[in-house]
Amino acid sequence: MRATLIHGPRDIRVEDCPDPVLLADTDALVKVTAACVCGSDLWPYRGVNAIPKPRRIGHEFIGVVTDVGNKVSKLKAGDFVVAPWANSCGNCPQCRNGVQVACEHRAVWGGNDENGLPVDGGQGEAVRVPNADGTLVPVPGVTEPDEALAKSLLALSDVMGTGHHAALGAKVAPGRSVVVVGDGAVGLSGVLAAKRLGATRIIAMSRHADRAALAREFGATDVVAERGEEAAAKVRELLGGVLADSVLECVGTAESLGQALASTRPGGAIGFVGVPHGEDPLPLYELFSKNISVAGGAASTREYLPELLEDVLAGKINPGLVFDTVMPLDQAPEAYRAMDERRSIKVMLVP
Secondary structure, three states: OEEEEEEEOOEEEEEEOOOOOOOOOOOEEEEEEEEEOOHHHHHHHOOOOOOOOOEEOOOOEEEEEEEEOOOOOOOOOOOEEEEOOOOOOOOOHHHHOOOHHHOOOOOOOOOEOOOOOEOOOOOEOEEEEOOHHHHOEEOOOOOOOOHHHHHHHHHOOOHHHHHHHHHHHOOOOOOOEEEEEOOOHHHHHHHHHHHHOOOOEEEEEOOOHHHHHHHHHHOOOEEEOOOHHHHHHHHHHHOOOOOEEEEEEOOOOHHHHHHHHHOEEEEEEEEEOOOOOOOOOOOHHHHHHHOOEEEEOOOOHHHHHHHHHHHHHOOOOOHHHHOOEEEEHHHHHHHHHHHHOOOOOOEEEEO
8 A cells, every 4th residue: 555654854755565454353444535643744854753664654634444353342333433643442431531542552544553553644545443432433424425514524633623623722701702823624523613603702813814714614703914912902801901812822832822821811711732842932921910811722532523523523513624735645745745845734645
């Protein structure tokens, strides 16, 4: 089969790799119908994260189950499934408490399972899925989704659930004002999540016309292009002299968290889901003195998938609009370049 590997900074290759096989009774094999490049994939691509040796890459995919192990009871060949970005067993205390990202038996896409056996990356033609019952989510009534539905299902594997996680961390609710820092796929999904949770005033921070337009389509009432204190002042102006009740931080840098703090009113809440990079910028005294709540982290999208899937299938939300580009799998190197250069919001790869 064909699969994507990262060899080093800005060195993405699609190569011939062994077809996956069942290695454990709890495995499933999935024929991938669509995968994608994540913003977090760009960190190793840019050389921010070390790449000691070539490895498979990709942690978001949808597809059809082709075979299952003897102990898999919730899936069968022919099921169309969504694979959350974090593999999880579904049975350990963390999984039962809805924190599947901290699963005691978690396998890593493009890495290994708990027994040291190799696991395929999502950006390929097929994947061996450890912990299949606890990880994969079947899509009822769907066997071959059209492109629009495929995009929304793929968004549920990571970005939509992550945006929802940020909104929950920021205590988004009807009547609360919201600021979203970050106009990538996660930030835009955060706008949609805030709208879904009932927020009526949603301020998206963006300097890019295409992303600002999608933010408005997702429910943003205002777009702020300024940065730093100028942006905070603009938020205060838009909200009638106060800062935001809820702020979603969807980037992961010191600058973005600083922007989130500058935009949050005393007593407000920040939901952070950007993968942290660089220095730790969390100023405890400022949080203490202003009584600002901070919650978030890596999103357990498996926990949110059932309710979000229901809304997608009912046509209530269309998170797949974040995919503004579709490319064949063999063009994965160009997909990375397009996202790195901000020519695309998010690229869907089709094997």
